[in-house]
Amino acid sequence: MDNCIFCSIIQGKIPSQKVYEDDQIFAFKDINPEAPVHVLIIPKKHIASINELDEDNSQVIGHIYGAAKKIAKELGIAESGYRVVANCGSDAGQTVFHIHFHLLGGRSLNWPPG
Numbered sequence: 001m002d003n004c005i006f007c008s009i010i011q012g013k014i015p016s017q018k019v020y021e022d023d024q025i026f027a028f029k030d031i032n033p034e035a036p037v038h039v040l041i042i043p044k045k046h047i048a049s050i051n052e053l054d055e056d057n058s059q060v061i062g063h064i065y066g067a068a069k070k071i072a073k074e075l076g077i078a079e080s081g082y083r084v085v086a087n088c089g090s091d092a093g094q095t096v097f098h099i100h101f102h103l104l105g106g107r108s109l110n111w112p113p114g
C-alpha cells in the first residue's frame, strides 16, 4: 500500500527495531513508548483497521495473539502481565491506518484507559 508508514516499515524503507517477523506478521518497538515494553504487531498484508476485517483476512489476528504471547515471554513480561490493544477509529485514537496491536507491559497499567 502506497503512503502507508507501516507498509514502508515492513519493506525496510523506514527503519524500525524489529522484535519478531514471520511470513504473515511483523513486530517492532513503538517509536514513542508508553511503557517499558511497547511493541507493535502488524500483519504484512495491509488492512486499515478492525472495521476492514472479514472472513478472508481475519485469520491473521489469531496468529498475532500467538506472537504476542511469545514476545511477552521473550521480553520478560509474561508473568508480570501485559495488555494487547488495537485502537479503531478517531474516538479510540487510531493514528496509523494499518491495523496494529499494541503490546504493552513492564509497569502497572491503568484501567479503564482515558
Ligand code: 5GP
Pocket: 005, 014, 016, 017, 028, 029, 030, 031, 032, 033, 040, 086, 087, 093, 094, 095, 096, 097
Ligand atoms: P495508534 O495511535 O494508531 O493506535 O498507534 C500508532 C502507534 O504507532 C503510536 O503508538 C506511534 O508511536 C507509533 N508510530 C507511528 N509512527 C511510527 C514509526 O515511524 N515507527 C515506529 N516504530 N512507531 C511509530
Ligand code: ZN
Pocket: 001, 004, 005, 006, 007, 008, 045, 046, 047, 097, 098
Ligand atoms: Zn499498510
